[in-house]
Amino acid sequence: MSLWVDKYRPKKLDQLSYHNGLTENLKALASTGDFPHLLVYGPPGSGKKTRIYGTLYELYGPQVEKLKIDVNTFTTTSNRKLEFNVLSSAHHLEITPSDMGNNDRVVIQDLLKDVASVEQVDFSNSAKSKSKHRFKVVIINEADSLSKDAQAALRRTMEKYSANIRLILVSNTTSGIIAPIKSRTLLVRVPAPSETDIADILSGIAKKEGLKFKPDTDNAKQELFRNIALHSEKNLRRTLLCFETLSMQSETINIDKNTLSLVSIDWEVIIANLAKSIVANKSVANIAKSRVVLYELLSHCIPARTILKRLLFDLISLNNYNDNITQELTEYAALFDERLSLGQKSIFHLEGFVARAMLILDK
Incomplete structure (x- = not known):
């Protein structure tokens, strides 16, 4: 049994139901032969990672869904050994260097250098193989929390190994990113979904889950969905968790003023x-x-x-x-x-x- 956040997460760009213009632009980028480095930014819960993985699906097909977690060991300049988790598939890696604090530069220099210095080879001759790209994608979470030294190392990696690697930086804002990196990436802003967008998503989930409401009227349900969106600050991940919590508290969701007070974090x-x-x-x-x-x-x-x-x-x-x-x-x-x-x-x-x-x- 999985949470609704994971259960109803779109896997393809075509399955996304809001910001259609942005979806079409990402599909166009994935279909070109010259995929750029990306800086994807926007508020928490706006769907940045979902769109990134949808773009990877366009690039490589279902192979990007076969994920594994590796533990890499790095040695700092003071000979201190650090363990670092890397989420990866055959075509991409996902890392969060800022978890290492001031040692994030070590991760950037060692890990990305190893990945980027090896040319990617597709041995599959199957017609079903969707991969036509010889580069590997590295997703870097919390890019705005990277130290200036780590960002400088990242800039050098982008310049030297651009033939074998593509970086997708994920951040909430661009204010913490140094100008040389911004100038070498295509900036993609993912705005928070509107109340109407969130209400439509929650309405679809309610129908699929067969939820019961009291009163069971469209106006009452739409008002509840909008209130949940406002209560969750339009953070879609938090909205889904809040809605699932609400649905688990009783067989029938009573729509009244005090409904949302039951799901305070x-x-x-x-x-x-x-x-x-x-x-x-x-x-x-x-x-x-x-x-x-x-x-x-x-x-x-x-x-x-x-x-x-x-x-x-x-x-x-x-x-x-x-x-x-x-x-x-x-x-x-x-x-x-x-x-x-x-x-x-x-x-x-x-x-x-x-x-x-x-x-x-x-x-």
Whole structure:
């Protein structure tokens, strides 16, 4: 049994139901003989990875669905050995170098050099073989979180081995990508789906799953689907998880005002409570209590930058979007966000932001 996020994920570009113009452009790119490096960016849950894998299907056919996970070992300049997971098929690799922190340059230099220095050969003479390309695709997740050294190494790889490798960089924004990389890639923006797009997707899933609603009217269901989309900030992945959670709570989904309150995400509630605590009690003792909460969030694999971003938004909201407070909090959030990317102990920088926020709010 798989989650609806995976069960209903389109495998081909033709199966995508929104942003049709973008879909046609990607199909045209895949059909050309000169496939470029891509920088695919857009908000979380907009369907970036789904479109990338749909494009790979256009390039290579169903072979890209046969995935395996390999563990690669790298040695840093200080002779420290690091293990790194690589998701791959016969035609592509998917990596997240930013997981290695400041050692992401080692992954870029060693792994990509090994892949790119070998010419890809297709031994299949079958008429069914769709692969006509002699290059291998490498998908790099969280490209905007790569260090400047790693991005410089990436630029050299793109120049030297462009005959044997194509890079698809995935990021939420382009602000963290250096200009030389942007100039060597085709930028593809994937906007968040609209409320109507999400409502249509949820309506189709509800019919396939045979879900029951009360009241069972089209207007009530459409309003529920739009509310779920807004509650999930138009993040399609989160929307599907939220809708599946809602469907599992009872055989019939009761559509009323309180429906969405049943599917609040635990870690978001914890951060919201932390923000209220910071506003209410600006003391050293409360910083120590905040540290315990932050450790708990980090130990449950909530990314530090996600915690920082959510905490910032909650603090701004609690202060009624005051212009001066919003500006100061945002400036320091940006500072500590940069420090998170440069340092290794996330708790120090998150705790530093909490202390700074207390000073700003105490003025």
